[in-house]
Amino acid sequence: MSSASATLDGVFHALADPTRRSMIKQLAKGASTIGELGEPFDMxxxxxxxxxxxxxxxxxLTxxxxxxxxRVEIDPRPLDAAQRWVEEVREFWEGRLDDLAGYLDGLQKKGKGKGKRRG
Amino acid sequence: MSSASATLDGVFHALADPTRRSMIKQLAKGASTIGELGEPFDMxxxxxxxxxxxxxxxxxLTxxxxxxxxRVEIDPRPLDAAQRWVEEVREFWEGRLDDLAGYLDGLQKKGKGKGKRRG
DNA sequence: CCCATAGTTTACCAATAGGTAAACTATACC
DNA sequence: GGTATAGTTTACCTATTGGTAAACTATGGG
Structure with missing residues (x-):
């Protein structure tokens, strides 16, 4: 499954450049030629x-x-991988909050602390 | 508003490295020290x-x-900007499909082709 | 055939990225 | 005070990145 990581490397790297992000947005609105795609940029x-x-x-892009x-057009599928990754992080993050809530809840109900002390 | 672009540059660049992505996931589960954070990596x-x-x-990260x-912990807010950007692209993409559907619908109703011929 | 147009390839450049080893700062603890 | 521990800083290295100019390929059209 290291190819998933390679995909994420590639997608995030591709999106890290403002010129490429702008191209993607342009292509999301519709296909174009290389010339049209590059025309907005002083390059x-x-x-x-x-x-x-x-x-x-x-x-x-295909x-x-x-x-x-x-003639090039966007293929949004690699964006799915990126979006899923971010959502996975968010789930971990929210799970952590749930755990904390459950932990605090348990403290109140049992009047006993069994988890790691913090601070 | 060029700072929005700068933020996206930074966030996407940060996420383009597998070590950093792994760190983010680790931190999404809970805060840690620099030592704990770096321990999984042969670095x-x-x-x-x-x-x-x-x-x-x-x-x-703060x-x-x-x-x-x-002691470091994750701040997921910059991820929002990235996620919003991707969703905006998707909206453009879906809008484009809507336009195409409307265009084809218009063709059928009017029985008339006014757009560019293709092929 | 001749020339314009669309795009790529090659060679080059400066800046950035990701990594290391060695030295350093700062805190903890006996 | 002396020493171990946590982490940073400095200096250095190599590979990658983003850009350029110049030459090239290939198609279109008089």
């Missing part, structure tokens, strides 16, 4: 090529070559 | 210090110095 074509490759390599034009 | 102490600093600088021990 040379090789830079755009690189950003697109990063997104493509994580599966966030490419369809149509003549000399490359 | 020297300066490396742990660096990872903790990255998490701290994005606000994902530190409380208690004698010679540094």
């Amino acid at each position: 040379t074509k090789p830079a755009i090529t690189k950003h697109v490759k990063v997104l493509e390599s994580t599966g966030l 490419r369809e070559v149509d003549g000399r034009v490359h | 020297t102490k300066p490396a742990i210090t660096k990872h903790v600093k990255v998490l701290e600088s994005t606000g994902l 530190r409380e110095v208690d004698g010679r021990v540094h």
Whole structure:
């Protein structure tokens, strides 16, 4: 299952760059060519090529070559992995709060402390 | 509002490293010291210090110095920004599908094609 | 054929990232 | 005071990242 970790590495890394995030948002609204995708950015074509490759390599973007034009569109599935990871953290976090509530509740009901003392 | 983008840069970058993701999960279950936090990793102490600093600088982690021990705990709020960003992308994506459905619906009702021909 | 257009590849650069070893700071404890 | 423990800082190394300019590939159209 180390590929799941590799996917998360790739997705989070892809999203860590503002140019790529902007591209993703643009593509979420609709497919476009490489030229259209790169036009909003004050950046040379090789830079755009690189950003697109990063997104493509994580599966966030698919490419369809149509003549000399490359048409790209978003594939939101890798975002699921990222979102699930964050939600899992949140569940741990909320579980921890539940445990604390249960612990405090137990203290009150039994008038006895069995868990680790804190502080 | 460029600080929102800076926050996202930081959070996504922080989450792009498996060691830091593992630390976050560990901390989501409960607070710990730097030593406990770093113990699962086959890594020297300066490396742990660096990872903790990255998490701290994005606000994902808070530190409380208690004698010679540094007690750290998670602050999940920066995760909200990341999660909202992903959900916004999803909304754009679903809106796009709605538009497509509306477009196709319009085609059927009017029996008329006004959009770009494809293929 | 000739030229414009769309995009990639290659080679290069400076900055950042992730790691280490060694030295240092600061607290705890006998 | 002396020593172990917790953690940071400094200096260094290598790999990766984000960007560029220049050359290249490939398609479209007069």
